[in-house]
Every structure is written in C-alpha cells, then in structure tokens.
Amino acid sequence: GGQKPGSEAKTPEEPKDPEVIKIGHAVALTGDASIWGQSESNALKMWVNKVNDQGGIDGKKIQLVTYDTRADSVEAVNVAKRMIEQDKVVAIIGAAQSGVTIAMTAVTEPAKIPLISTTATNPEVTVKDGVVRPHTFRVCFIDPFQGTVAAQFASTKLGAKTAAVLYDVGSDYSSWLAQYFIEAFEKMGGTVLGKEAFRTGELDYRAMLGKLKEGKPDVVFIPTAQKEAALAMKQARDLGYEGKFLGGDNWGSPDIIELGGSAVEGGYFVNLASLEDPDIQDFIAEYRAEYGSDPVLPNPVMAIDALIVLVEAIKKAGSTDGGAIAKAIEEIKDLEALTGKITYDPATHNPLNKPAIIQQIKDGQFIYVEKYVTS
C-alpha cells in the first residue's frame, strides 16, 4: 500500500503531433536491475535515433517515452497507465521482468496497446490459461526452453547424472525455471536429488545447501539473481561441496564475479546473448563509440530487437491502431533483427528458434561456450 503512481518522466508532455509516433519504454533505471536497464535505455535511444535518421517510420519520427519501473510491478502498472492515458503511446517496449510484464498487461490489454517484452522469459507473459494475450509479445526465448537447454547441457556436456536445485520462492522467474529444469533433467534420465528454496532478500542458505549437499549431486542448478547465486555458491563451497554449478540468464552480470570471487569460478549458465556473438559485433562497436563502454547484455540487444519488430509491424499495418499493429506482429516472418531472424508463433506470441547461449565463468570472465538453436 501507499504506493504512488507515476515515475520519472524523461520526456516532457507535448501536444499530440501527427508527425510523431510515440513508443513507450518501461525499464528499470534504478534498483537492483538498473545495471541492465540503464544500458538498455542507452541502446534503445541510440537505435531510435538511427531509425529516425533513416527516415523514421514512413516519414514519421519515433519519439521514445521512457519511464523508470524500478523493476517494481506496481510502479510498472502506474507507468503503463501513464504512458497510455497521458502520453498516448502506440505501443510499449518492456518490461524486462516476467512478473512486472504480466502486471503491466492488466493495463495494456484492456487498452489494446501492444506490449513487447525484452527478456520476460516466463510463458505466462504471453499466454494466460492456454489463451494468448492478444496484444502482448516478447523477443526472447521462454523458460521451458531455457530450462531444457540447461538440463541438456548438464546431462550431455557435463555428464551429470544427479542434480540439486536451489531457488528463490519470492521470484516467479526462479520458481518456474527451477520447475522447467527439473522436468527436463528428469526426462533426460537424470535424478534430481533435492529441491530447496529461500526467499528473496535472505542471505544464508547453508541450511538448505547442507541438505542438498548430502547426496553429492553432480551439479547444483541455481536459477536466481546474481547476488543470491554468488552467495549460494560461496556458502556451498564453505560447506565442502565440490561439484559444478549451473544457472540461468540472470547470472549474466559482471557482479556475479565480483560477489562470488573464487567460488563462482567454473560455473556455467544459459544466456540470451553474448558479447562474443559474431552477429552483434557492429552494434557493440557503435555502442562503445557512443557511450564509451560495453553494453550490459542481453537487455540492450533484446530491446533493439523489440524496436525492430515494432517498426516493421507499424510499417506493415500502415496504422498506429493497437489491434492492427498486434496483428502485423503475429504475421512477422524471418525478420532480420539484431540477434538473428525472428518469426512469430501466432499461437503463443513467442519468437521461434531464438538461440540460447551457454557461457562459463572462467578467470573472472564470461566465456562463450556454445549456442543452442533448437526450440
């Protein structure tokens, strides 16, 4: 309770300009997820300028309306209301978190405003109770796929027969990913020895880890945010666990290395993008030139993919009507986006064949291990 709607406006209000197409960008500029959010915002601005320089959408310029969600669902709902009711955006890019995005759909769907999430990997973002949300899309893979990739990698490449899972019940992302991993791993003949959970904000997992460690699992899957993952790995090592660690795309922050020190060395994780991906080298160079640092992947490239999808759909639809845009997105096939070709599945609003990348933490660096393209 007590929450106040709205957040920092990056764009002053302007009278409705027919020559401008407003696109909302809901992104975490402050808070735990701001490391990615800031970079995402930078990249998207850069890309919008690029599109506008190339003539915009059929001569109309794109105007980006950016609001901070703080990765907070309530704030995001307010942001969405504000974008729709006050700024009159035609579509929204974001948010990065599944829970936040699902919350936003409570507002965007009734208003029929297309929403393209960047990295919300939970299936329920686009499909609710088996029915697709008509105006909600994403440009990333989904958790069952990520879970499957992790499980496959564990059993085939790491040769793991047994696994244990430590996850965060306070995070929907974490709970679901844990579930998908377990299902996939067991399907592949592996045994899950134990599954323990903690709550967001807790710091001591030794009780749970002590229990998990008992069966000496080959890998421990820790699909949590980087802070918790780093702590968990440290504590597991303190308890004398010697096997391997495996994680999800949330590990992809340099933080994990700083926080985890020697304990995270050798850990593997699934990611959406990699700085070493040959397809995005041009973008990385441009970004570096503009901002003097590397983008914090994967969010920047995913947001740009979303923008590319949106521009294409608006062009195709020839209208800024939400329903028309959504329909156009459903029909997108083999669109050349930044991270590869995008084709939408109209039944799920998920992009088909999105690649997943396995990375490893080695000598304090993220190393590119391999790319999975199956779905």
Place this chain on the structure above:
Amino acid sequence: MLLQTAITGLAIGGIYALMAVGYSLVFSVLNFSNFAHGSVIMLGAYAGYFILTKAGASFPVALAGSMVAGAVLGITNERLAYRPLRVRNARPLYFMISAMGVAIFLENLVYATLGAHFYSYPEVLGRSIVRIGGASIGILDLFALAFSSVAITGLHLFLHRTKSGLAIRACSFDMTVASVFGVRIDRTVGLVFGLAGALAGLSGIFLGMKYMAYPTMGWITNKAYVAAVIGGLGSLPGAVIGGIVLGLLETFVSVYVSSIIRDVFSFSALVLVLLAMPNGLMGKYVEEKI
C-alpha cells in the same frame, strides 16, 4: 547431518545474538526500540569494505575501523535524533519513530548515493573450512563466534562491574536524578550509543564478510529484534539466548521441515513464547509496585 545443522544454526544464531545485544543495550537504557541499529550495522559493513579495499588496510585495522565507524555513527545518531527528545522527556513512542526515521534515511541515502550495488569483501580470512566430525564450519564463522562471545561477555562485565556501567543503568531509570548525583548524562548516553554502535560495526563487518555489503542489509536486523523479544526485551543475556535459539530453530526447520515456511515458524515461536512467558525467555518478572 544433525551435527552440521546444529553447527550451522549456531553460526547463524551467533550473528543474530551479536546484533540483538546492541539493540537490547539501547533498549535497556533508553527504553525504546532503536530501529536504526540495523542501519548502523549496514554502514559498519560498508566502512569495513572500504577500509579493506580502498584503503588497502589489513583485517584487524578494518575490524577496528568498522567498530569505530559504528560507534561514531551511533553517537551522532543519538546527538541529532534522540538527544533533543531526551531533553524534552518525550514518550518512548517518539524515540521509536525518530529511530525509524533514521533507519529509513540512512538506508535510502546509501541507496541514492552508492546505488544498489553489492560490495563483496575480499577473502581476507581465506575460504578454509574447519571440519568437526563430518560437519564443517567456515573459519570466518568460528572467528565471528569467538569474537562475539568476547564482546558480549565484556559488555556484561562492563555494565555490572564498573562505575560507568552502574551510571548507565541508573540513567536507564531516571536521568534527571542520575545527573543530580554527578552522572554526566550526555556522556553516559553517548557511551551507550558508542558501545551499541561498536557492536553494530562488529556485526556489520562480519555480516559483510560472510555475505556482502548492500543498502538494505539492515533488514537482517529484523531477525535480531525478534530474537531480542524471544529472549526478553532489554535483557542482554536474553538477547544472546534469543539469538541462538532463533538461529537453531530456523536451521532445524529449514532442514527437517521446510526452508520455505521457516519464517512462519520463527514468527509462531515468537507468539508462543510471548503467550507462555509474556516477558520473553529471560525477561525477569519483577512484580511492579505501585
């Protein structure tokens, strides 16, 4: 398994105890819940981190540094946020609110200036572990446990065996009259906050080393508050026992029942203890006289 659980529980409980003692100390003197204790712990953790990394100092220096930082911060808090209330003889509720304000202020100040970044301590004590019959415990935990015991015992002796300790206890009842007998109130209360702050700094550096330093880490102290209530508010031995009981309870529940509903258990324990013993485990029941 049983041994490991007990050892882990003890290690966690030891940290709770250390935090709870500092909080209980202030409670026993000024009779209010100093919710800013957690923020001082948090800043102690930051201080330790920066002394170790930015100043490149050794561990003992950092340890002393965070204790001093905690003490200074505690004293400053008292001067600015509590003393004016004290002078006015304000009700304890007002102190509590002021403390809450300090906590919110400090935590969000760090958040707004240093950001949400997590600072991880360098591995000064190494990652070595000590094995005790099949179970293992981190060297850091052992160290923290030993250090806390010394600090807590020292504090107890100080309060009950020295003149300053007696003055502190006298002030806890009636500052005006204590001053009439020559006790310098501001100094004595400052001393209390200095001690509590030093304990907070100590807790902070251990917490930081064990986990990391970040703006909201002060909330861990919530557990310490609960521990202090279970033990009996304002009783220092109670705080220690409450902390250890809570640490063990949580660990055993996590291992043998379910880690997810652990907090429900600790809360129920709190309620049950208060139902059976309204003054907590160690809160001495003195029949009030009117």
Place this chain on the structure above:
Amino acid sequence: MLAFAECIRLSKHFGGVRAVNDLSFKVDEGEILGLIGPNGAGKTTVFNLLTGFYRPTSGSMLFRGRELSGLTPPDIVGLGIARTFQNIRLFSNLSVLDNVRSVLYRHARYGFVEALLRSPRVRLCERHVHEKAMEYLEEVGLADRAHDRASHLPYGLQRKLELARALALEPVLLLLDEPAAGMNPEESMNLVELIRDIREKHNLTVILIEHHMDVVMTLSHRIVVMNFGEKLMEGSPEEVQSDVRVIEAYLGEEYAGAYRR
C-alpha cells in the same frame, strides 16, 4: 453477620519478604477504617491485593461475601472498590477534566457500533459524562482548573484530582493511600473535611492509610495497626494511641497521646 469487606488470613510474600502475613480484619459498612503502621508494614500491599494488582500468596478477601482473589482489577472496580495511589498516578498529559472523564466509562451506555455512528444516545451520554466530570471536580474544588494539564497542578491538588477520579468510579468502598501526604496541617484539615463530606454524600466505606496522625485520628472510627505484615492491634483511635506496642513501633514517644481529644 456478613462483614462488608474482610480479609481472612491474607498473605503476600515477595521471595523472602513477607509483606503481608496472615492478616485478618473486617470493615463494616459506612465506617472509616484507619490502616496505620510503620513504613514497610504492608499497608499499600493490602491495597494492592484488594484491588487485584497482586494475587495473594494465600488467604482470602471477601467483599460483600464475594471472593476477590483471582479477579482482575477492572472486575474489582466493577464491584465498587476504588483507590488512590501513594505515588500519585494521574494521566499527567491530559487535562484535569479528561482525567475524570476517562474513568466515567460507566456512564457511556452505548456499544461500539453506536459509538462509531455517534447516535443521539451517544451524544446524550457524552454530554452527561461531561457534566458528571464537572460535578466531581467541583466537589473537590478543582472545577476552575478543569482545563489545566494535570501535571501542572501542584502536588496537593494532584492528590485532590486523584480523589475526584476515584470518586468518579462510584465506589462503595474507597481506599485512600496517604491522601494527606505532602500537605501541611492546615491543608490536611481541609482534606479531613472534604473526606467527611464525600463519605456522607456518597455513602462510602473508607479504608484510609495515612501517616498524618491528626488526620487518621480525627477521621477513623476504628484503626487497624500493622507491623511486619501482621496485625499488631486494632481498636478505637483512643485505644490505639495509648497502646504501648503502637507507640513503640509506630508513633514514637513524642506523639503518644498528642491527638487525644
């Protein structure tokens, strides 16, 4: 015949301290019973027992035939026993008037829901409460200070306010714990008049703890003398002040006989 109130072999021990020990005495309806004894004799403890603040270690207390031990303080107030405190306990931040209004809950004859809705009956009751409170203040002579903060009253007036607050509970048995403490002889004598008037007007039975001998001896019909938690003797004021044990344990040589009339 049933005594109005009576303690039977009442004991209260605190660890090794036998504050009250095997004490028995009676109070008859309408009388003023003096309860005196050296400091620490257990007088206040008797009041604390009678009002439910302490539970007796053993023994029983009967009030109009009803056992008091085991009842909560509010229950006991409900039976018609009110008291004042040796160390004044007013609601010190409230006004004098609110101190009295605070305890006139019995005149607020309405339920919670009615209170929330502030029905006409609530208003009526509240007006009545206000009037009642003023009446009690008038009675003790505090009406003109009704809106002062209680803590701003001088000590003597605070005692009177305590008296007004106790009266407002409409007791039949009033327990006064050193009402004249801190008053000079002149003021004490005014208080004596006040207590007399009040007793008559409200038909009260009073137990009076007091160290001002002029007050006790003038007011009491009968006196119980306590020593070391036990009853040393009881009798009329005259008997008491000429009793050697009382003189030795309590009055001291100087006072002996000084208050005979």
Place this chain on the structure above:
Amino acid sequence: MYIQGVLTVAMINIISTAGLAVFTGFTGLFSLGHAAFMAVGAYTSAILTYFVKAPYLLALAAGVLASCFLSALVGYPTLRTRLRGDYFAIATIGMGEATRVILENLKITQGARGLPGITQYTTLPVAAAAAAVVLLLARNMLASVYGRNAVAVREDAVAAEMSGIHLLRTRMISLVFSAGCAGLAGGLYAHYLAFIQPVMFTMVQSTQITAAVVCGGTGSLTGPALAAFVFTVAPELLRAAQMWRLVIYGLMLVLIMVFRPQGLMGYRDLSWQGVLSLSDRLRKSVAGGKDGKG
C-alpha cells in the same frame, strides 16, 4: 483521468493512515506491520471477486474481517501485559514476514507472481466515499468512551487498569479497528490497481503509513489524513525526487520528532476540542471536495 488515479490512491492512503492514527496516535502503540493487514484485506477481497466472483462490497467486507482476525491473533499475546507496546511492534515485523511467506506459497494467491487481472471496481467516488466514512467513524470512535479509554491506557496503563479500564480490550479494540481500516484500504487498492503481489506489502509500505501519521500529528486524526493526501500527491508533482523520496521521508520523521513532535499540522497533541472541530471542518471540506470532483 490520470489525476483521478492519483486521487484514488490518495483516498486509499487516507484510509490506512487514519486507521494507524487511531492506533499509534491515540493508543500510543507502534506497528511495523500495517502493510500486512493491507495485504490480507487485498488478497481476501481480490480472491473473492476473482475466483468466486463475489459482489464487490461483500468481498471488501470479507477483507476487512480477515485483517481484523489477523490483528487479533497477533495482538492477543503481545498486548496482554502492562508493558509497553514494543513487544507488539516487534511481533508485527514477524507477522509481516510470515504473512508474505504464506502469500508467496499459497496456490490461490499465485505465489510471488501475484494476482493480475482483478476487476477495477474502485473508482474515485468509491474511494472518496470510503475515506469519508472511515474518517467519520474514526472521529466518532475517538470522541467516544473507546477513544478515551485508549488515551488513558496510553498515558498510564497501570492507573487505567486500576480505574477499571481493560487494558487488553482497549488496545485490542483500537488495533482491530485500525487493522480493519488497513484491510479496507488493501481491498480498495487491489481493485484499483487490478493487480496485487506479495512484495507490494513490505515493511517499507508500513513505514510510509507511519510517516504520514507522524507528520500529520500523533494525537490527531485529520492531520494524518491530510499528510497521507499530501504524501501521495506531492511525489507526483516532484517527480525528480523519486530516488530521494524515502530519504526525505526519513529525514522528515526525525526532524518532526526533534522540532515539532505534535506533527506538522500543529494540533495540540491532546486537544479533543481541536480535533473535533478540525475534523468537523475537514468532514465538510471532504464532502464539498467530493461533490466538486466526482
């Protein structure tokens, strides 16, 4: 449209704040768990309208009852003694955490993901009417014997008890009333936002309610209500201060305690007359404002 949203939230915050004002300001007890009462109200009512399709008013009422029940559960063991309310304050920390654990793990609440897609029944007129009613009820309660008992217990628990006032009963009444208000606010909020999640109800939220009570004035009802309104609307106007909002809250609490413990509104802490006449005035202005905006 957007402004309406802000005002709706303001009305909801007034309700929770008025409830806490009764508890903290008049009974002198401190709670760090009012967000949990809101959560219970929000979830109970939302689940009823969402799954059972219960009528809105009925669902709200159920939410209020559920909060009341929870508060009684926590209040009983902790408010029993003659001791001050610190035990309660700490217990509410535990209760807040425990409530969230339960909400995060129940199937019906859909765990940490929360419940999206709740019907938006709460409109500005609904919220404003509710706020007006709550303020009126709170005012009436405070002006009645229940309010007086609470103040007496706050001032001197022993003297109050020895004067026949039931400590536990008095404290419980004000707690349950206060929790009921929080539950109502929660229910309204859920049906305004159309989405609820356990993380929306943390201790930080509780402290924001406390901040409003304190700034408005402990011992005043209208002051906190006004503060709740200002605290909701002001951040909308000063958008740049987002990051610093809580910093400012914290500083404000301390400064108020140090310089103006009676709160910004400057009501005398215990002036019944003042409170009554002011709440009368506010009642009129709320009623007037409602007509103007609605």
Place this chain on the structure above:
Amino acid sequence: MLTVDSLSVFYGRIRALDGVSVSVNEGEIVSIIGPNGAGKSTLLWTIMGVNKPSGGSLWWKGERLLPVPSWVAARGISMVPERRRLFDNLTVRENLLIGAYLRKWDASVKKDMETVFRLFPILRERLGQYAGTLSGGEQQMLAIGRAMMGRPALLLFDEPSLGLAPALASEVFRAIQRIREEGTTCLLAEQNAYKALEMADRAYVMNVGRVAIQGSGKEVLANPEVRAAYLGIKAGAS
C-alpha cells in the same frame, strides 16, 4: 555559602518562582515552608541545576552556579528529592553507590555505607532488593542515605518526612540534625512546618513563588500568621 538572588523560574508560561532570594550559611539548617505549589521544590531543583532560571542568579562560595546538575553535584551539593526518585531498577546497594558516584570507590565509601546503616538499619537487610519494591518509608531512608553517600557540603531535603510514619519522621529529623552536626549544611523544604521550624536556624516562608516571611526559626515559629496558616493553630489556642 549559598546565595540565591532574586531568582525567577518559568514552566512554559507559568511563573513558579518570582524574584526569590534565599541564603544559606555554612553549618546552618535552613527551612523553607509554604503551601502546595509555593515553589519550594522548584527552588531546590533550580539550585541543583535541573530547572533553568530565567532571571536572577545563584552563588556558591563566591562562584556562580551553572545550571548543570553534574557540575553542581561536583561542587558538593546533593539532594533528597521530593517523592524520593530512587533508581527502582537498581538494588539498594547500587543506589547508595550512585550517591558516591563522584568519589573514588574505596574503603571510605564502605565506611560511609556503614554510617548510613547505623542511621537506617533496615537498609542493610534490604541491600540486595530492588529499590522500587521498598516500602515508602524504606525508600525515603534510602533516598537520604543515597544523598549522604556523596559527603556533600550542602544537602537539600525536599519534604523528607513525606509519607513517613510519625516515629520515623522524628527519626529522620533527628538524622538531619545529626547530619548537620557532622558538618553538612542543610536546606530543608517541608510541609511538616512545626518540625521544620523548630530545628531550623533560619527559615523562609514561601507563597505563590515569592518569599513572604523570613527570619530565625524561632521568630518564624512565633509568627502568628505562620501559626494560623501553616501550623493549624488558631490565635489564642495553645
């Protein structure tokens, strides 16, 4: 030794003292009497530095007294406060030790404790008991004992006979005389006007914040106004 010069003290807007001048010479017992609310306690608290004067001055052996209690205490002034104000959470022993806070805790402290016990033997028996649980009279004895433990040069008594049994009140008055004989100057605010005046070398009668009458103890005791107003003795009665 102590000179109070036209002192004024306010509580908020209430004027509690209005130009009060009082002096105490070394070795004297000076009594102050007056009805409730006359300002006796206020005067004593102001001397101790607890209340801050808004006008006038306080002098101690030619030095100006600062309104800082611990500083005043260090000058050798101590107090038996009205209603005792003991440390209820400390034991009897600890209360006595606090009285000796400004001294070195050595053998002499032990000796002084014995002196206190000789005066009030009951305290020895209650040594380990919490002060808050003593009876009123025991508390009064402890409050006096506590003040004595500082070996003060000037001891302020605020209604020391309050709540004492008659025998004990006489005892306390005797004790005060004995304390004076041992070299401590005494300033005494009392309601028990007769006793207070009888033993006083000099006396002041206060009324609504001012000194109304002053003189030697005998003079004041003989003053018909005083006899009527404070001793309850009507003119002509004996």
